Amino acid sequence: MTAPNYRRSFFPRYAQVAADLRRRIEAGEWRYGDRLPPLEVFEAQFDVARVTIRQAMEILEKEGLVRRVQGKGTFVLHKANDKRWLVMDLHLDGLMRFAFTVTSRLTAEPAEAELPPLRPDEGRPAPAYVKLENIQFRDVLPFAVSRLWVASELYAAAPERFRTETVIVVVYSLLGERITQARQTFSIDSASNHIAKLLKVGIGFPTAESRITIVDDAGRLAYLGLSSIRGDCVQFEADLTRGRQVRQQQPAADRNG
Numbered sequence: 048m049t050a051p052n053y054r055r056s057f058f059p060r061y062a063q064v065a066a067d068l069r070r071r072i073e074a075g076e077w078r079y080g081d082r083l084p085p086l087e088v089f090e091a092q093f094d095v096a097r098v099t100i101r102q103a104m105e106i107l108e109k110e111g112l113v114r115r116v117q118g119k120g121t122f123v124l125h126k127a128n129d130k131r132w133l134v135m136d137l138h139l140d141g142l143m144r145f146a147f148t149v150t151s152r153l154t155a156e157p158a159e160a161e162l163p164p165l166r167p168d169e170g171r172p173a174p175a176y177v178k179l180e181n182i183q184f185r186d187v188l189p190f191a192v193s194r195l196w197v198a199s200e201l202y203a204a205a206p207e208r209f210r211t212e213t214v215i216v217v218v219y220s221l222l223g224e225r226i227t228q229a230r231q232t233f234s235i236d237s238a239s240n241h242i243a244k245l246l247k248v249g250i251g252f253p254t255a256e257s258r259i260t261i262v263d264d265a266g267r268l269a270y271l272g273l274s275s276i277r278g279d280c281v282q283f284e285a286d287l288t289r290g291r292q293v294r295q296q297q298p299a300a301d302r303n304g
Contacts, residue, residue: 058237061102062251064093066237068103069252072112072123073279083113083121106249139219139229142259146213151181151193153210154245162196162271170228170262173198173269179214182245185280191257192245193274201269218261218270226269228262235278242275253278 058066068089077083089100104121107113115121160178176196183191195214201221202209208217219226238252246252254275261270 058251060093060095061099062106062249064089064095064099065103065106065249066251066253067093068107069110069112069279072107077123079123081123082119083123085120110248110252139226142231143216143219146216149183149185149190149213151183151213153179153181154192155180157202157206157210159199160196162268163273165268165271169230169260169271170268171266173200173267175199176271177202177209179209181214183213183274188280189246190280191274191276192242193272195273196271198263198267198269215259215261215270215272222261222263222269225264226261227264227266229260231257231259233257233283236275238275246275246277248277255281 068083071077083089086097086100086104089103090097093100104113104115108115108121111124113121114124157177157179159175162172162176165172175198177199179193179195179197181193181195182189183193193214197209197214197218201218204221205217234256236254236256238246238248238250238254240250242254243250243252255278257272257274257276259270259272259274260268263269
């Protein structure tokens, strides 16, 4: 087996080893209840010291993926297929339905703040914004950390609701038909030290990075949400025949121009 090139990543070796083992468990290489190979097997596979393997196992144990039993070994605790409960609905109504099912907690007091750089198609900036930071939970599991910017005028209309309810739900309820554009984009990344602590995962844990923008009928950006979501609970689904079905329903004259 070729020795891994750890220099390709800025994450420490133990985090890289944990990421590889996590992926293999989720892929089904070891199933629920299986005992993992002994540490010396992983020492040889990853070409690292035993202390590095122990550190990687500590990360997976903190995540609740494995359990170490003195004198018996390390065992897989979760069935990977049961974890991906967050099916991303890429429509505004579906996003709102999901938002009503989660709870959130502020991690900092709301305060006026500058926007991060906007993209050309994300509307004009409002005169001022209030920034909120929170963690979202499913039951007691923290699954997302968010930084949210709400136009100050909109925030002033319901400050207590913004503090106690899911922020995007409040924005949606206040703007209603005044929403002229709502977009969500995703990218794949990994947890920084700060995000890892809040989500109770290891550094380098895979994340889905969500960016949501809502523009009002004046062409102004009313809401910007940047979220880091645990990658092990996210699942994307899309109907790849939808465009074809629409085309098949069009009259032949329309399709031919």
